[in-house]
Amino acid sequence: MTEQSDLIVVGAGPAGLAATAAALAGGLRVALVDSGTVVGGQYWRHPPEHARAAIPTEDLHHGLREYRALADALPAARAAGRLDLRTAHHVWSAVREDDGFAVHAADRREAPAETAVVLRAPRLLVATGAYDRQLPFPGWDLPGVLTIGGLQALLKGGGVTAGSRVALGGTGPFLLPVAAGLAARGAEVVAVCEAANPLAWLRHPGPLLRNPGKWGEGAGYAVALARHRVRVRPRTAIVRAEGDERVTAVRIASLAADGSPRPGTERRIEVDAVGIGWGFAPQLDLLVALGCDLTASDDGNAVVAVDDGQRTTVPGLYAAGEVCGVGGAPLAVAEGRLAAESVLADAGTAPVPGDPAARAKRLAAVRATVARQRAFARAMALAHPLPEAWSEWLTDETVVCRCEEVTAGAVRAACADGGAPDHRQVKQLTRAGMGWCQGRMCGPTVHCLAGRGRPYTPAERLVATPVTLGALADLDRRNSPARTE
Amino acid sequence: MSEFSIDGRPVPFTEGQTVAAALVAAGRVAWRTTRVGHRPRGVFCGIGVCFDCLVTIDGAGGQRACVVPARPGMNVTTGETMTTAATATTAATATTATTEEGDDD
The missing domain is CATH 1.10.10.1100 (BFD-like [2Fe-2S]-binding domain)
Known part of the structure; x- marks a missing residue:
């Protein structure tokens, strides 16, 4: 067991990385825990360092400059003994204790072997992200049908395209980078079925206008998809997957305003892989069990309730990123920074380094980013709802x-x-x-x-994730050294 | 390229890939059979959430192929043979029971 930390951060995606970097810069000792083999989370998923030459994925990423700036701050902090970096550690429980929190993890660096680990700190930040929300349809359990996040993970993490003729379906902007990534790696993306009507964005033009960064990203995908002759079909859904031992075709249909398939519009497309995503579901396991208040989000999910400094309703417990409402990486990064600033203010152990005026200005800028990006996330949720009549298929x-x-x-x-x-x-x-x-x-x-x-x-x-009884028994034995034969 | 084995057959992989990524790269999308419907399953969520891609690795059961990095010489088993055997036993028992019931009548 290493030295005591001031803060444990669970999740090394955009929110957790940003929070860790800001907390380290403020002089705190941080333990950063993630189930992945390297930091980055799902958004910045990378192969392990030693494999990056063999599996090039740089061109599949967005915001890599930010990722590098955040990730590059870690080695020096580790060397200085201020960062306890725990990759390949799967957190299965986090509990309140008298003087803070205990985070229980399974160290799976030598998987399938695992070792139980307990980390303790007075403050805890949960930034566990989200996963693809799914709506079932006939044939969605056939092999070769994946979540779009799964297709992306195979691509970004392993350089693998799951098929050579791929149809994508669901709703939301995430369909676009997945289509572009598959096409860039030589897969033929035969259909991108977006259930929503793109004109729905026009009902909330403000947030779009105030986030010009999003236009650039959208335009980039549009160009990439046009180059590979990939067509996005609005108000269309994959309503059936066909095949015996694996998927061999999909049936797609135009959708009426309520999301029901319009009779007579169904057509069959041969494919060998399918990707589905209906937005995201936040990964709230640790937060629910810790007793945080939840609140309703515009995308139909319950999310953790936080104040304007990312504090949950449990003292000493903070949350950032998709668990506070799905909104994408730039919002997650800003929320991570904000959370770290709150931790620094609440810890109050030592004066935060740097000029107070500059710090206040920086904090105001972060708050403005969070407000702007949250408005965008809300517009996105309203423009890409689950189709009301989806259960008809x-x-x-x-x-x-x-x-x-x-x-x-x-x-x-x-x-x-x-x-x-x-x-x-x-x-x-x-x-x-x-x-x-x-x-x-x-x-x-x-x-x-x-x-x-x-x-x-x-x-x-x-x-929150399975752990073997053997690993727990072993932890118990290690914690009771006096009890010998 | 390195290799691990699945049910005794070699699977090549690039260092850094997960077991699931290597299997998919080798053209394999299914490696498990469901308990009730005996349907084929493989990788679905790809990020450790859905548990569809379960395999046994070096004797340790319930491993998610999508989160475990492939290592040279790993012995991956799908339990398909076991499942089939168990199913056959259950079916045989059921048949026996039905027959006995029929005899009683």
Whole structure:
């Protein structure tokens, strides 16, 4: 076990990296924990250092200058003994203790072997990000159908394209970089089905106008997609995947205003891979279990409630990035910085280095960025909603819970006639959400099928990721050295 | 290129890739069979959330192929043979039970 830290940061994506860099600059000792083999999170996912020559991914990234500036600050802090960097550490629990927090992780650097580790600090920042939100459709459980984040992870992390003829579907701007990345690596992107109407952005032009950085990014993708002759089909959805042992085709259809497939518009496209993403679901496991208040977000998710300094309702506990509302990397970076400034102010142990006036000015700029980017995130959520009538493309046989293989028919039966009112009750009646993933994949869907109109709040998961009893027993033994044979 | 094995067959990989990335690069999208419907499954979320890509690695079960880095000489097993055997046993038992019931009638 290393020395005591002033702050533990869980998650080394854009928010966690930015918070760590700012906290280190302010003189704090930080422990940064992430399940990935290198820092960067999903957005800046990279192969390990030693593999970067063999797996070039630089051209697939955005904002790399920021990533490098943040990541490059880490080695010196480690050498100085002020940063305890814990990559390949999977946090399975975080709990409050009298004088702060204990973060329990499984050190999986030598996976599949694992060692249990406990880190302690008076303050904790959770920046665990988000994962792709999914809506089931017939055939979505066929091999070769992935989340768009999964396609992107294989590409950015391993230099692998999951297919040679790929169809993408769902909603949101994330479809574009995935399409552009696949095309850049030689895959034929045969369809990009965007369920929303792009004109919906015009209903909220303000945030778009105030974020010119987003135009440049959008224009970049438009050029890349045009160069590879990839067509984005608005108000279209993948309503079925076909195949036996793996996906071989999709059926796409134009959508009516309510999101239901328009009769007679369906067409079949042969593919060998499919990517689906309906926005993101924040990874709230640690925060829910720690007892933070949640609040409703415009995209239908419950997110953690924070004040204007990223403080949660639990004293000493901070949150930044997608867990506070899905909004992309620039917002996450700004929130991470803001959170670190709050930690520095609240810790109050030593005067923060630097000129106070310059610091105040910097803080004001960060707050302005957060406000501007949050307005953009809200406009994005409203422009890319889940189609109201999406459940029309389900058949009774469609698998909803992938782990327990519970069908839409079974979930509907459980909810019929004033039956199960929410996903928790559906789980008890059908086993949907009871399997390996603990409802992470089907939770939002079952929630929609059971009780529309309320934000989706995930079930409390006391163990955020599996850990072996052997590793825990070993930790117990190491902590009790006096107890010898 | 290095190699690991899956169910005894070699899989080449580039150092730095996960087990799942190497399998997909080798053209394999499915390596597990579901318990109820006996359907093929492979990588889905790719980031360790969905648990669809589970394999056994060097004897340790329940490993997510999408988060474990491939290492030379790793012994990956899918348990497909085991699942099939278990299924066959269950089916046989069920058949026996039905027959016995039929005999009783």
